[in-house]
Amino acid sequence: MAYLTQLDYVKYVCSCGQLKPITNLYFCRHCLKIRCGFCICHEVDSHYCANCLENMPSSEARLKKNRCSSCFDCPSCFHTLSTRATFAQPRQDPAAGDAKVENKQAKKMYYLSCFNCRWTSRDVGIPDQPVASGGWPERTNPYTARINQLLDYYKAIAQQEKQEKLDRERKKFAIRGKYITLTDKTGLTGAMARNIAGLPSSESSSSAIANFVPSVASAEVEELPEDYHLREVNLKQVSTMAQRLAAPEWQPGDVARLQPVARPLSVKRSQRCRDCDHNLTKPEYNPGSIKFKIELLAFYHVPEVKIISHESVKAGQVADLLLKVTNPTAHEMTLRILRPADSAEEVPAPPEDQEPRSIEKSLEKSLNLEKDTSWSKVIERKPEMPTVSQICVPEVTLTLAQRDDAAEYDDDPQHETSDIILWRKSNKLALRLKVTTDPTAEVGKPAQVAFRLQYSYRNTVPPSAQSVQHRDHTLNTTVILDLGSVCE
Numbered sequence: 001m002a003y004l005t006q007l008d009y010v011k012y013v014c015s016c017g018q019l020k021p022i023t024n025l026y027f028c029r030h031c032l033k034i035r036c037g038f039c040i041c042h043e044v045d046s047h048y049c050a051n052c053l054e055n056m057p058s059s060e061a062r063l064k065k066n067r068c069s070s071c072f073d074c075p076s077c078f079h080t081l082s083t084r085a086t087f088a089q090p091r092q093d094p095a096a097g098d099a100k101v102e103n104k105q106a107k108k109m110y111y112l113s114c115f116n117c118r119w120t121s122r123d124v125g126i127p128d129q130p131v132a133s134g135g136w137p138e139r140t141n142p143y144t145a146r147i148n149q150l151l152d153y154y155k156a157i158a159q160q161e162k163q164e165k166l167d168r169e170r171k172k173f174a175i176r177g178k179y180i181t182l183t184d185k186t187g188l189t190g191a192m193a194r195n196i197a198g199l200p201s202s203e204s205s206s207s208a209i210a211n212f213v214p215s216v217a218s219a220e221v222e223e224l225p226e227d228y229h230l231r232e233v234n235l236k237q238v239s240t241m242a243q244r245l246a247a248p249e250w251q252p253g254d255v256a257r258l259q260p261v262a263r264p265l266s267v268k269r270s271q272r273c274r275d276c277d278h279n280l281t282k283p284e285y286n287p288g289s290i291k292f293k294i295e296l297l298a299f300y301h302v303p304e305v306k307i308i309s310h311e312s313v314k315a316g317q318v319a320d321l322l323l324k325v326t327n328p329t330a331h332e333m334t335l336r337i338l339r340p341a342d343s344a345e346e347v348p349a350p351p352e353d354q355e356p357r358s359i360e361k362s363l364e365k366s367l368n369l370e371k372d373t374s375w376s377k378v379i380e381r382k383p384e385m386p387t388v389s390q391i392c393v394p395e396v397t398l399t400l401a402q403r404d405d406a407a408e409y410d411d412d413p414q415h416e417t418s419d420i421i422l423w424r425k426s427n428k429l430a431l432r433l434k435v436t437t438d439p440t441a442e443v444g445k446p447a448q449v450a451f452r453l454q455y456s457y458r459n460t461v462p463p464s465a466q467s468v469q470h471r472d473h474t475l476n477t478t479v480i481l482d483l484g485s486v487c488e
């Protein structure tokens, strides 16, 4: 009976129905619900280079094509390249006298080198640079003009479609006779609104569509060289698929044409609850910091369940199950273990915010810009509860002390003689539970058991003017344990 890797064996049911280990879950203190990466909204906070830790606003990152201008990755093994310096001997000028040459200092020159695979920028004939950072020759994409043409064309089409949709809606409302146009309300003209939104004017977009030349497929293909199938292949000179795709514009087939790859930027992202729009995580802006300004992880709010050990699950028999439950909060908690099918007490929905939307927001909405809200509806599903094995729910309410960091140093847990509680140690509790398995359970089938954890939760969010929040809540979470497979 080994201590199990808990992530794979203890899964919590998220509010959206996904099964996730507690370390992958968030807890919204405003909706009082567990959230997972699937049912929250991810936002990019800042762009930064993970190598030199330079950060930049998103407009600059877009301009630099989301790549750092001073850091490079090895085109051969993708390890970060390092800058190395050498002393270049001053070139002997035959016209000048000997004395003049001796006065010249050896000049420091820099090249890029990979400490992992020993690739250097000299291998592919990139000249050494006189400065340590930057100044590396930039290659221009041979298809820049065409790509820009395509981008302009698609932007114009998107713009046209938005305009058509807006016109259609305007007509629809005009028929009903209730519609006051946004321009009446705010005194903005359509052109001004477009200007605010940073969209091209309708004239320029229609000209972009009119002037666009579509690509035409051609039946004529360049012939392969005569000796193409006869030439001997030297695999050391052929680049791999990954190496080629690291530079999608050039896709060099020959290793001699590999070039340093500008390092892609990383992002810091913040995460929001999709229901109430509150932040669940928000990192510190400084890219060197790994701290968070807001960090609402389920791990800090929801009792953690771990399997200490269990007997093997057999058809028609009762197996012992030892669980450890931890209270991560700074408040005492009462706990009950219930059947998953028991009707969960509904958490009261947070009051709808009746705040009138600002003009910018309604403008943004009516122009139907970037903010598309269709994604905000999360498809919730009900996971299938295991029914073959069941936990015998104890008819007791347990209390769990608050987290006490000093208690970590205590040696001995307090052993209890209770039927259910095996030991207590500060905010931790070991429970002895029984699992009954159906006599018809098939051998080799997964043995899973589900239960509902009902726990008291004290909300520490300071009550705001609009919402009167209760401090104490009774919350429910369903946990599914994996107890291996049904044994003979």
Ligand SMILES: [Zn+2]
Pocket (backbone or CB within 6 Å): 028, 029, 030, 031, 032, 273, 274, 275, 276, 277, 278
């Ligand atoms: Zn929320």
Ligand SMILES: [Zn+2]
Pocket (backbone or CB within 6 Å): 014, 015, 016, 017, 018, 034, 035, 036, 037, 038, 039, 040
């Ligand atoms: Zn979820």
Ligand SMILES: [Zn+2]
Pocket (backbone or CB within 6 Å): 049, 050, 051, 052, 053, 054, 068, 069, 070, 071, 263
């Ligand atoms: Zn960098």
Ligand SMILES: [Zn+2]
Pocket (backbone or CB within 6 Å): 074, 075, 076, 077, 078, 079, 114, 115, 116, 117, 118, 119
């Ligand atoms: Zn390398």
